[in-house]
Amino acid sequence: EVQLVQSGAEVKQPGESLKISCRVSGYIFTDYYIGWVRQMPGKGLEWMGSIYPGDSDTRYSPSFQGQVTISVDKSIGTAYLHWSSLKASDTAVYYCARSPGAHYGDWFGPWGQGTLVTVSS
């Protein structure tokens, strides 16, 4: 069974750094793109970017380019989403989700359970 398990909820202060994770199982990690999607409180879904673990090819939405960094650790089948300096507006639930193959511009499924990030002073 394909599973994506995300790290737990985080509460941070503005200006702090944060890295959340998405650990996969049930398939060959390096064969499928993984994307990250933001959902702000009470709002819709926004694609942030995707990474291909096979060669770390990473594509970002222009809206998120330079704001976050997506990376992977192939040795442990885990993808990461990193902020160097959080803002209050980064408060949201963040989902990782697998694409159907070796092309980043596709649909997403299955999804991780989500990680709630709260940024508040």
Add this chain to the structure above:
Amino acid sequence: DIVMTQSPDSLAVSLGERATINCKSSQSIFHSSNNKNYLAWYQQKPGQPPKLLIYWASTRESGVPDRFSGSGSGADFTLTISSLQAEDVAVYYCQQYYSTPSLTFGGGTKVEI
């Protein structure tokens, strides 16, 4: 970016009745090279992550009940729930994957009983 517009924002449907959700893209998302529409539909129940229902506009994901169907082409698409069940109460999103680098979602449609 391609803008995805869903309508209505919400709708109330009686159990066993049909629910119809519309999704319009700001430009055609049909690729003539493979005759495919680059559109997916998702279901998100309260407190849960989204779940893939349909891709290529009309291909049902494995395990999705056949009361869910997708139709449309070009820039106009529809998700139909033929006979609404209580467990179908959720927000539904469309997503285009025609235009890169940005993959974009519609604003969502809330289905209630």
